Amino acid sequence: MKTLLVLLAAASLAFGQAKLPQYTKETLPNGTVVAMMPRSGVPLVYFRVLIKGGVESDPADKAGLANVAASLLRRGTATRSAEKFAEELDFLGGTFNAAFDGQLGSATAISSEFLSKDFDQGLELLADAVLHPAFTESEVKKELARRIDGAKAMKDNPQLSIGSYFRAAFFGRDHPYGHPADETSYSRIDRETIAAYHRNFYCGSNMLIVVTGDFDPNSAKAKLSQVFGAAPAGAAYAWRTAPPLARKGQMLLIDKPDATQTYFQIAQPGIDNRNPDRTTLEIVNTLFGGRFTSMLNDELRVNSGLTYGANSQLQQDRLPGAIVIGTYTKNDTTAQAIDMALDVLKRLNEKGITAQQLASAKAYVKGLYPTRRLETMDQLAALIGEIELYGLGRDEVDGYFGRIDAITLDQANATIKKYYQTGNLTFVVLGAADKIREQVKKYDPHPAEVSIKTAGWGDR
Amino acid sequence: MRCFTLLFFTALLPAQNVQTATLANGMKVIIQEDHNIPSVAMYFVYKIGSRNERPGITGISHFFEHMMFNGAKKYGPKQFDNEMEKAGGNNNAYTSNDVTVYTDWFPSAALELMFDMESDRIRDLSLDPKMVASERGVVYSERRSSVDNNNFGILQEQLEAAAFIAHPYHWPVVGWPSDIEAWTQQDLKDYFAIGYAPNNCVMVVVGDVTVARVMDLAKKYIEPIPRHDPPPPVRTKEPEQLGERRIVVKKAAQLPIQMIAYHVPEAKNPDAIVLDLVSTVLSTGQSSRLYKRMIDEEPLALSVSGRAGDALDPTLMIFTIQPRNGVDPARTEKVLYEELERLQTTEISARELQKAKNQLLTRRYNQLKTIAGRANLLGISEVMLGDYMKTFTIDKDYQAVTAADIQRVAKKYFTEKNRTVATLIPEGAGK
Numbered sequence: 001m002k003t004l005l006v007l008l009a010a011a012s013l014a015f016g017q018a019k020l021p022q023y024t025k026e027t028l029p030n031g032t033v034v035a036m037m038p039r040s041g042v043p044l045v046y047f048r049v050l051i052k053g054g055v056e057s058d059p060a061d062k063a064g065l066a067n068v069a070a071s072l073l074r075r076g077t078a079t080r081s082a083e084k085f086a087e088e089l090d091f092l093g094g095t096f097n098a099a100f101d102g103q104l105g106s107a108t109a110i111s112s113e114f115l116s117k118d119f120d121q122g123l124e125l126l127a128d129a130v131l132h133p134a135f136t137e138s139e140v141k142k143e144l145a146r147r148i149d150g151a152k153a154m155k156d157n158p159q160l161s162i163g164s165y166f167r168a169a170f171f172g173r174d175h176p177y178g179h180p181a182d183e184t185s186y187s188r189i190d191r192e193t194i195a196a197y198h199r200n201f202y203c204g205s206n207m208l209i210v211v212t213g214d215f216d217p218n219s220a221k222a223k224l225s226q227v228f229g230a231a232p233a234g235a236a237y238a239w240r241t242a243p244p245l246a247r248k249g250q251m252l253l254i255d256k257p258d259a260t261q262t263y264f265q266i267a268q269p270g271i272d273n274r275n276p277d278r279t280t281l282e283i284v285n286t287l288f289g290g291r292f293t294s295m296l297n298d299e300l301r302v303n304s305g306l307t308y309g310a311n312s313q314l315q316q317d318r319l320p321g322a323i324v325i326g327t328y329t330k331n332d333t334t335a336q337a338i339d340m341a342l343d344v345l346k347r348l349n350e351k352g353i354t355a356q357q358l359a360s361a362k363a364y365v366k367g368l369y370p371t372r373r374l375e376t377m378d379q380l381a382a383l384i385g386e387i388e389l390y391g392l393g394r395d396e397v398d399g400y401f402g403r404i405d406a407i408t409l410d411q412a413n414a415t416i417k418k419y420y421q422t423g424n425l426t427f428v429v430l431g432a433a434d435k436i437r438e439q440v441k442k443y444d445p446h447p448a449e450v451s452i453k454t455a456g457w458g459d460r
Numbered sequence: 461m462r463c464f465t466l467l468f469f470t471a472l473l474p475a476q477n478v479q480t481a482t483l484a485n486g487m488k489v490i491i492q493e494d495h496n497i498p499s500v501a502m503y504f505v506y507k508i509g510s511r512n513e514r515p516g517i518t519g520i521s522h523f524f525e526h527m528m529f530n531g532a533k534k535y536g537p538k539q540f541d542n543e544m545e546k547a548g549g550n551n552n553a554y555t556s557n558d559v560t561v562y563t564d565w566f567p568s569a570a571l572e573l574m575f576d577m578e579s580d581r582i583r584d585l586s587l588d589p590k591m592v593a594s595e596r597g598v599v600y601s602e603r604r605s606s607v608d609n610n611n612f613g614i615l616q617e618q619l620e621a622a623a624f625i626a627h628p629y630h631w632p633v634v635g636w637p638s639d640i641e642a643w644t645q646q647d648l649k650d651y652f653a654i655g656y657a658p659n660n661c662v663m664v665v666v667g668d669v670t671v672a673r674v675m676d677l678a679k680k681y682i683e684p685i686p687r688h689d690p691p692p693p694v695r696t697k698e699p700e701q702l703g704e705r706r707i708v709v710k711k712a713a714q715l716p717i718q719m720i721a722y723h724v725p726e727a728k729n730p731d732a733i734v735l736d737l738v739s740t741v742l743s744t745g746q747s748s749r750l751y752k753r754m755i756d757e758e759p760l761a762l763s764v765s766g767r768a769g770d771a772l773d774p775t776l777m778i779f780t781i782q783p784r785n786g787v788d789p790a791r792t793e794k795v796l797y798e799e800l801e802r803l804q805t806t807e808i809s810a811r812e813l814q815k816a817k818n819q820l821l822t823r824r825y826n827q828l829k830t831i832a833g834r835a836n837l838l839g840i841s842e843v844m845l846g847d848y849m850k851t852f853t854i855d856k857d858y859q860a861v862t863a864a865d866i867q868r869v870a871k872k873y874f875t876e877k878n879r880t881v882a883t884l885i886p887e888g889a890g891k
Contacts (some may be wrong), residue, residue, distance in 0.1 A: 041496070042825050061781070074746075082756070086746035091815040093822030115822060142759065148760055149785045152714040156611050258712035258887075261604045293541045302538065305597025308605055330604060360546040367548015367567045370497035376829045453714075 006412040018369055020397035023384055027104045030204030030206035030233040034224050035384050036213045038375065043116040045213040047126055047379040048109060052206050052237040055105035056101070056176030062188050064181025066201075068143060068192050070098035070108050076140040080128060082139060088123055094119045096129070098404060101233060102273075106239070106318035107389060108201075111378065114212065116214040120223065126226040130202060139336045140191045148183045155452050158256060158263045158430050159328075166428045169252040169448075169460035170267050170322055174243050176405050177319065182456040203234025210384045212377040237335075242319045249424040251444035255433035256452040262334040262431030266325040268421055273316040273390055279403045285314040286361045288348055288420070289325060300327055306337045318390060322426075323419060331432055342422070349420050352388050352413035362404050369400070462748060476839070479671050482774050483678060485687040486659025490838050490848050491674050494831055500667035501831040504582075505560040507662075508655035510635075511628040511773060512691045516543065519635015519645050520721035522555040523599055528551075528562065530591040533584035535577050537591055547573055557629055559770040559843055560655070565832060572677055579681035582656055587648050590738075596640060603634045610670055610861070611713050611884055612780070614760045619719045619882035622707045622860040623776055627698035644713050659687040666835040683751040698774060705880040713886040715762070718781045718789045720796060721880045722873050727770040733857045734869040740816040741767045741808065741866070742799065743779075749799050749813070757783050761794050764785070771845040776880075777873070789883050803870035807863045817858050824855060 007294065023037035044410055058065045074089070075082040076094055086097025089096055094114045101109035110130055114122030154161045164180040171178030177187070211220060271278055282290075289296040289312025300310035306329045329337040373379050374397075387396050425439075427443050429436070430452070440447070450458035482487045509521050529551075544551055547568025617632045624630035628657040634640075649873035663682070665674050674764055702722060723732050743750045743765045756759040761781050768777035781792045827833045836849070842848040850857075 042829050044822070044829075083747070083752070087815070090745035090747040090819055091811070093818035093820075095816075113822070113826075115825075136796060142756075145759060146755070146762065146784075149715065153762055153782060156715050159605070166680070183589055196503060236512075255713075260608050261601070291545055293538065298538075301598055303594070305594035306601070308598055308601040328605065329601065341486050360542075363547045363548045364550075367499075367570075368550055368565070370499050370567075371565055371830070373830070375497050375499075 003134045004368055017401045018374065018397055020374075020383065020394050021380070025388065026221075028204065028225055028245040029348070030229055030231055031207075031236070032204040032228045032231065033208045033388060034228065035208070035210045035388055035428065036133065036217050037214060037216045037384065038212055038215055039380070043214050044113055044121065044377065045116050045119050045211065045215045047112045047123070047382050048210040048378070048381040048385055049111075049126070049130055050101065050208040050210070050228070050389055051110070051147070051201050051318050052103070052106070052239070052307045053390065054100045054107045054200050055331060056240055057201065057237060058179065058181075060173055060179045062193060063179040063185035065189055065193060065197055066108050068147065068183065068189055069098055069197050070100075070110065072135055072139055072143055073098055073133045073195065074108040075143065076134040076136050078132040078134060079406060085125065085129065087458070088121075091119060092125075094118070096124055096126070101385070103193070104319070104321050106176075108438060109385070111381075113378070119220065120213050123223055123227060128178070131231050133198060133230070135191055135195050135198070135314065137191050140194060144186050144189060147181070148186050151183050151186070158259065161452070162254075162263050162265060162428060162430050163255055165252060165266050165430065166267065166324070168302065168457040169428050171370055172428050173459050175245070176240050177317070177321070180457050182440065184456060193282045194337075200234065200412045201237060202231070204228075204231045205234050205236040207231065208385065208388055209390075211383040212381040212384070239318065245418055249444075251427035251429060251440065251441065251447035252458050253433055253437070253447045253449045253459060254428070255449060256430060257432050259331070259431045260431055261328050261330045262363075262429060262436050263328040264334070264338060264430070265428045266338070266345075267322040267418075267426045267428070268424065270315055270321045270419070272318060272320045272322040272387070274392065275316075275320075277418070278316060278417055279400070280407050280411055281419060283313055283358070283361045283365060283404065283407060284353065284412055284416055284420075285312055285323065285351055286365055288344075288358050290359060291364060295326065295348060296341060299340055300329075300337060304340065306333050310341065331435045334429075334431065334436045335442070340442065345420060346422050348416055349422050350397070352408070352416050357408050358407070358409055362407070366404055373397075380388035383433040392448045431446065461496070465772070472599075480848070481675060481678075483658065483683045485567045485683055485685055486657075487682055488842065489674070489678055490662065490664045490842065491671050492834060492838070493669060493671060494666060494834075495668050497831070498568050498668045499831060500568050500576075500665065501572060501835040501848050502564040502566070502670055503664040503839045504578065505662045505664070505837040505843050506560045506562075506655060507558070507660050507843055508560055508691055509558040509693050510631060510633045512655070513628060513631070515631075516639060517632040517651070518639045519599070519633070520639075520643055520647060520651050521560055521655065522633050522635060523595070523640070523643070524597050524655065525553045525555045525560050526599060527580050527587060527592070527648070528585065530595060531586050531588060532581040533586065534580045536586075537588065540577050540581065543573060544570070545579060546578060547617075549574070554562060554617055555633055557633060558624065559840075560828045561836070562837065563832070563836070571669060571673065574675040575681040579685060582658065582661075582682075583685045585652055585656070587645065590643060592645070592648065599634070600637070600640055603640065604694070605638065607632065607634060611711060611717055614711065615709050615717050615719055615751050615882050616778070618707055618709050619721055619778070619880060620651050620776065622705050622882065623721050623723065624698055625881040626695065628694060628774060629698070629771075629773065629775065633861060653688065657690050658682060658685045658689045660690040662839050664835045664839040666838070667831040693765050694773065696710070701878050707880070707882045709882065709884045710887050711837045711884055715785060715883040716782060716783050716789050716886060718792060719882045720779045720793065721776040721882075722875075722878050723774060724768050724777045724873050725774050726772055728846060730771075731869050731872070732768070734767050734861050734865045735873070736820060737813070737816045737858065737861055738866060739768065739777065741798050741803075741812060742766050744819050746814070749802075750796070753795055753799060754781070754792060760787050760795060766794075772844065793881065800870065800874040804867060804874065808866050810863070813863055813866065817861075820858050821855055
């Protein structure tokens with residue numbers, strides 16, 4: 001076992017280049033794409049089923065539909081009660097997770113892992129849930145009621161809930177990423193809506209299955225074809241186009257009167273996951289706010305002690321995401337921290353980066369890539385999923401280090417000028433409004449203000 | 461003195477090629493070669509945590525975890541992170557009641573740099589008052605996020621303070637606010653001297669290295685650091701609890717939270733393994749007893765879990781329940797007791813016990829998938845269980861547990877006298 005691992009490693013990282021191990025891919029007659037990457041190692045097999053659509057396919061007034069359908073897959077099938085399914089899965093020590101995939105959610109991912117010796121039983125359970133869910137009235141009601149309470153409970157966790165406020169504020173309700181589920185949208189979903197969603201989306205033409213891990217590819221291929229090949233072909237989901245963004249240059253202030261610190265996000269338009277600038281932006285954003293020594297964390301944490309951490313997130317999904325500065329600080333330093341973050345942004349925009357910084361970020365991103373993306377079977381399956389779902393090609397991995405090496409300082413600084421703007425920023429600020437309202441007025445004299453107790457995410 | 465043990469064995473779990481040595485200054489080194497990816501995970505487990513503190517300096521172990529990145533003799537402020545990131549590496553650290561763990565992940569080419577920087581800060585940490593002042597702000601911000609603005613965090617802090625009246629597990633790892641503001645330069649110096657002795661640390665290296673190279677570098681950089689006295693033993697033992705304790709936290713919240721804790725033994729006690737299985741039976745997976753009762757069959761809770769972490773001293777098994785909107789926490793409490801009583805009165809079926817064993821086995825495989833996961837388990841098993849090989853053999857201990865063991869352990873620990881009940885009640889909820 002060990003010897004084989006060594007040989008594979010020699011093949012996958014020759015000459016300091018990342019290389020995706022070989023995998024096979026075939027399309028079944030019903031349109032289902034099956035990709036397999038057998039690898040020896042820990043005796044586990046990992047399945048990842050991807051359904052195109054995800055949250056972007058939710059009707060705006062029924063936000064949460066794709067996720068509700070995903071959660072209910074295992075809650076009873078044509079031949080198994082929810083209880084029986086759970087008992088069989090747990091007896092194998094298997095895992096089963098189903099939720100939206102990626103940073104913003106243009107697909108649903110159902111992932112399941114089993115001991116290699118349980119390949120057949122594991123596959124049978126997974127396929128039963130994906131293809132034959134019963135969506136019984138009682139399970140649907142339970143799931144929706146639980147999610148409505150869950151949306152309430154999320155308000156008690158500012159770090160979590162600011163993400164939903166952000167989506168609504170930045171993208172806006174008409175945007176496929178801009179309608180996070182809330183109490184009202186869940187209450188509009190019913191059994192028939194969920195069953196129809198499943199019929200339309202969980203079909204051969206709209207499904208990709210990735211299998212990685214310790215398994216025999218020949219017998220696996222036959223079994224996968226038999227099980228998933230039986231699904232109706234249906235039609236592939238037609239990806240949506242993105243409408244304009246909602247509140248450019250404005251602020252949403254969320255009042256949580258008991259908060260002792262203010263959480264804030266400052267956002268501007270970013271890129272999708274196929275944008276030719278993406279590798280350069282990743283490198284630049286690493287320097288700006290993507291690692292411990294980044295400009296943002298250095299100023300706001302290390303030099304000033306204003307916060308436990310400050311970062312910049314570069315969202316990439318099928319549709320363009322945002323570039324989001326995020327951090328938190330105690331109530332009375334709210335404006336000081338926001339000013340400092342804006343200063344760092346301004347400095348990046350005006351002065352750009354140096355050759356030394358560029359070299360450091362290149363080494364950092366390359367050095368961590370193997371542990372972030374190539375080490376485990378679930379990481380490899382996620383990579384294959386992205387490549388196949390979004391038509392990226394295996395050069396996404398094999399050419400990655402080459403693309404990083406090729407970035408020049410001029411290119412990096414031109415990319416900074418293009419994306420890191422200092423105006424027209426969207427602010428989402430969550431804190432004790434009475435204590436911070438005056439401080440944050442200077443960023444938007446007329447912010448939209450909402451109480452955290454109000455249902456929804458400040459967009460109605 | 462140095463001894464090498466070479467272990468090849470074909471247990472159920474992949475325990476290839478783990479080698480150990482002890483440096484002349486007392487630091488134990490555990491190495492596993494793995495060339496799957498060209499990366500290394502290097503962990504330093506210091507046997508010092510909040511249990512080694514005293515009133516007035518609570519949180520100081522955790523504060524050190526921060527200060528260790530703020531400059532030493534050769535590598536000044538910011539340089540540890542700057543040099544490491546420039547070399548393609550990343551790091552983190554964590555502090556618990558019992559240990560402080562430094563975690564480095566990096567390309568194998570950076571191995572010597574990491575030895576140089578780690579030895580520098582173990583030997584010659586500088587405690588610049590300016591960095592101390594700024595880092596206080598950072599740690600206070602961390603406390604505000606993990607406790608003051610986190611309802612689960614604040615309830616757990618209050619629960620532990622009530623459940624332990626004498627033992628140092630009474631105070632939070634992050635420290636009481638007044639101590640974070642008050643510890644002195646001298647406190648820091650004294651604490652560094654006792655905590656950061658090489659003989660008080662286990663180093664684990666997993667990944668794309670050779671044993672010979674690691675040992676050469678360990679001899680060059682770490683071995684010359686002199687040993688000194690480790691922290692004095694923690695003398696205080698928690699006295700037996702004499703009756704149920706109940707506390708309430710009132711706070712702005714959408715939903716209440718309930719935590720119910722029982723005193724249970726330390727990780728080395730054989731009952732700890734049985735309690736792992738008990739918590740799996742009760743709350744791992746949708747077929748677990750508490751999930752079925754409180755989430756599936758009746759809409760009582762949004763979430764429920766029960767866990768006892770590995771600990772050097774007797775610890776707590778804490779059940780955490782978030783009741784559903786409108787559900788009286790008294791109701792979820794009662795249902796928990798019914799399920800605990802069922803474990804005490806009715807022997808668990810062979811299939812249900814085997815299910816829990818299977819769940820723990822695959823969980824262990826999952827922890828072993830990455831070099832980081834293995835480095836952590838090797839270090840924690842060595843320190844908490846006294847044997848790094850438990851990383852790979854704990855499965856056998858699980859297999860040996862019987863239904864009678866489960867029943868005996870449930871009877872022994874899940875008693876009214878032994879429990880502390882903490883409830884977070886939303887302010888203005890009228891109770």
